[in-house]
Amino acid sequence: MLKLLKTEWLKLKNYNAFIIISSFIVLGVFTTNYIVYTVNKNIVGQINTAGLVSSFNPYEFTRTWQTTSYATGWLLMLPALLLIILVTNEFTYRTNRQNIIDGWSREDFISVKIMLAVIAAITTTLLVMITALLFGLFSGTSFSLTGFSHVGFFLLKALSYNLLAVLISVWIRRTGFAIGLYFIYMGAENIISQLLDVWSIKLRADHGIDLGSMGDYLPMNASDGLLTFPDNPLKSIAKSNLPTDYTWLVLLFAVIYVLLFFMLSRRRIIKSDL
């Protein structure tokens, strides 16, 4: 595997799009959280001045792990976009064929792309960890690992976003179409998810059936649903009317979808003409 990654690095290290988008991701993690921190400080600070809610700093330990994971989740489109460009480029320039002709197996080719997706997920998770730690330490509260599970949820979400990007890339093969389909799918799934969530609330209210927030059982919303912004006092009041939060079920769905994305991508490369 190390040999495969070494070869892949030869492709990446001089690719401008890779360098630029990667830089955006690194900078984006810090700046996004700084923006969330500043906005929250100003808005919640002002509300607090009015005496409506008690003091709320989402970047204090133990909330920092959850806040940073949630806020950075919005940036996960960037590694996905990068992966789509990298994988579809291979098809556009037919270098995927050349890699096989030169002596990679089809298994080697898809394995290294999956590895890229995993490495990108791990790297963004590490950035989240560092950012959460720094913001937590700067908040003046004592270090705590409570709530660190949200970083794990972030890793799962990153894997989900990245592997969906690989899956769409190996099926669609054309950069523009793949990017378009990725974003259309994300948008469509969000709309369906919200409709399902509304239905879940109605089911609970009208018939007393509590199946949880069913929107969270869809492929991308499963990992999205695991990450939420820390409950502020206002949100906690609203929560009493929502369906039960079956975190374990959503987690199970998210893991199944990640495995499904991996298997379908692999199958496509192994079985089809390149």
Place this chain on the structure above:
Amino acid sequence: MEVLTVENLSKNYGNIKALKNVSFSVPAGTVFGILGPNGSGKTTLLGIIMDVLKASGGGYRILGEEPSSKQRKQIGTLLETPNFYHYLNAVQNLKIAASIKERGEDDIERVLEIVNLSARKNSRFNTYSLGMKQRLAIGAALLGNPDVLVFDEPTNGLDPVGIAEIRELIKKLSKQGKTIIMASHLLDEVEKVCTHVAILKQGTLITHGDVNEILVNEDMVELASADLQQLHAALLKMPGVGNVDQADQVVKAYFPAGTANLASVNQYCFSNGIVLSHLQLKKKSLESKFFELTN
């Protein structure tokens, strides 16, 4: 020893049968041409052998073994078009090829020298002309000095000098004992460099074997006189004549390529009491032979 054995290989694209039960073998040390018009299945055949396409039926063996990625690392291949990373230069692209083939990078300068790209080795691939891209692809195939080379239309995009250079290179590689499998629709190319040939037409293998047996290049002389039977009998006795056929209005006499001399033929007939009413040299070219086989 057979370098490649193809057995009943078939490939369907929906209802289109691109390859129909193709079987042949490539002996070691030969320059094996796969000849056929556009769309005859040459690239499909090589694509299956290189595992970029999946066969619908049949199989193949390389060096007597089941095909594997390990074997492909030992084969230098140019398939259809030069496929490189457009944002990298020649050296960077060849480093990737060398890395996949598990060959050292020390061979890169040598192959760039062979394909005359040393001067442009640091230019990005997307700045190359079609001919230069083709040269780079040939250079990549030569990395690690493999014993088996597969070239699909190797002279595509090259200028006449480039074409001549690649032909010389193939002949030189052949003299070194390498096996070269070359797909082409250019008859001239096959005639000049190949020792063996397989001819494909619409996915069907028409014939295969020694190039001299299959693509015999002959001169044909058409003759006519008042008595065609007398003419036919006389020509059969003429020194240097290979074969003689009698058609409706003419007699066709075949000579080895480049040996037919109309003045001598005329003189021979006249000395045998035959006055010719028609005498015409028609080269039975490789092209006519190819058309004869594929139509």
